[in-house]
Amino acid sequence: MTVATALVSGNDPLPQLAEEAVHQALEKAGLTHANGVLLFLTPEFSRHAQQTITAVARTAQCTQVAGGIASGVFTESGWTLDRPAAAVMVFGRGLSLGHPEAGKHPVLSYAGGTFPPEWSNTGPRFGGSFSGNAGYAEALVWQQSRLSEQQRCCVQLLGAKVDIGVSSGLQLLGEAQVVDSSNGFDLEKLGGQTALKSLNRLLPAALRHPTALQLHHVTAVLMEGENNTRNALAEGRYHPIPIISANPDNSLTLAERVLPGQLLAWAIRQPISSEADMRQTLDQLADQLAKTTDKPACALMFSCIGRGPYFYGGDDRDLDVLCERFPGLPVLGTYGTGQIAPMTQGAHCLNRQTQNSVVTALVSKQTKDDHVQSIT
Template sequence: MNVGTGLALGREHKPELARRAVSEALANADLQVANSVLLFLTSEFARNPEPALMAAGAAASCVQVVGCSAPGIFTEQDWVLDAPAAAAMVFGNGYGLAAEPRPEAQQLLLSLAAPNAVNTTWLATPGRRFGGISGDATGQGPFSIWRNGKGVADGHCELAIQGATGAVGAAHGVRVLSEPKPVTAAVGHDIVFLGGKPALDTLQRAYPDQPDLPLHRLMAGIADSLEAFKHGNYRLAPLVCANETDRTVTLARLVEPEQLVFWALREADAAEADLAHTIDKLAAGLGAAPQFGLLFSCLGRGPYLYSGIDRDLERLQQRFPGMPFIGFYGNGEIAPINGTNELLQYSAVLGLFH
């Protein structure tokens, strides 16, 4: 094989975990050395990842070690949360990770970023970006991004996956509660009127099941067109508050007049079904059996959403038995949506490669 993964778990965050993960990945890929290593470490390593990066590079006999710290990590073998661990994917023979000085607009770029390094200027630079946001479980604690076996000062990196063709998509994991309606009046983060009616009225009609709205599970979906909505190309915005006095709804992101907004509910069954649909769509678009995958999942999904198991990983394992894949649970996901690189929340971004 040209690609393999390894996962190492321990009681302490020691460089040995990175060495073990890489060694296992090399064995699974039937490689002696690697062209590149994609290495994810749990948050315990974030303050001082260099010893682990050196151990990984030495085990793989290469200097191109790329990755980040995250609250939880996984491969096709298992997932790890709340314990020191290392996950590695090694690339050999015709595959590798490399920086592109001038990427083309349609080129897929694996993109990793720290919470304070995500900005619209970077996201808008050429390339179709996909990946995740580093950090800890709170989104406020230590984080680290690395490339070429050392930390990056600007807090983000992007690399092309050489030797492979890929298909990337996002699964939002929500049950749609209402039809998209145009924003007819908005002030900053507040939707005033949706489809000509008070925003809160439309939300209460969409979710009449309880007198108290579960704002922690309700989301606003934002689409640029009906066609984009039908193809699942939309962004999600958490609800900040519902204002009874003026009947507005405050979102965690800005909305513009005439954008289409619909109400949705985060729930496990919808999340699993959405990912299954995304897997099928990407596999069909790839046109060949994928040889490896990359998955970036929100920390609010995975075991926390699925009552102690990760049905997203199980779906991918069942669909492509034995296929190596790697990823992490982060504080945001990056994916190209309708030609624009977007920062997502509560989503899973999947890349399949051949």
């Protein structure tokens, strides 16, 4: 397997930036042409997307060009936000892109907009979505070197085994409690206490007063299934809900309605805990990978725009942790508005879209014994 990446940025969204990225990646890989190319562009390219895609296909001598517009892009060499940039990953010698076989192997999926409902139960998927930026044309997606009218991209990494991990970045504050009462978007009581008292009781002292000024650090987490909060988080059976405001009657206004009888926990998202969660996710992936292969050939990473350099104060610690854990590994990634990953629910595998998460896929050589891809 031969894989390489390149990231090129400039002052203007010109196709030449993407062409240069392909040239650099091919040279790194020692290839004259590619079996497949993943191409992600920043929003400035929206008006020139097809022209850029065509230039990439011509340069790579390959019609299997897939990807989309993202808020920002990155490789193992660095990241780019708020500037025109093209990030590419080229594949050769035993690895290529192809039409997905439903239900068999994880499918790389990327959406321009919201998560398509039909992706929920059509076999394991991983990837991301981007809803677009103000001032630019709608988010675009491409496959087989052409813009997708449905704004959806679905490709399979042929000849590859894919191990997937999800870092939610959440640090739970205690176990889930049963919602006692709610009124519209206002959560009134859970676990026998008012919503605000329940939250204050579990918050670190530094964030406890005044709570109304610290809500951006905290989120409500709706749990699904059995009353085991940490199992639900590890298995992806959770749904974060932002807290909008704290009210004089000690209720909390949430971004979505919750109903009496549902299980809800409180969690905090801070840089130090999110980085620790990313390390744990990668350790689990590495342990899983060690059972079947020596090392990964590359990684694909889909991060939230609220989780990258803006969150970590100018550095992307999630990317740094990945590069530290797997030195020299080719990495291609995007910052978007949603992340797509499979979750386990009994014997079934369902896909979901999350926010403020990092979905990491380690790609390695497929062997004859690789019938089922692992999900961490």
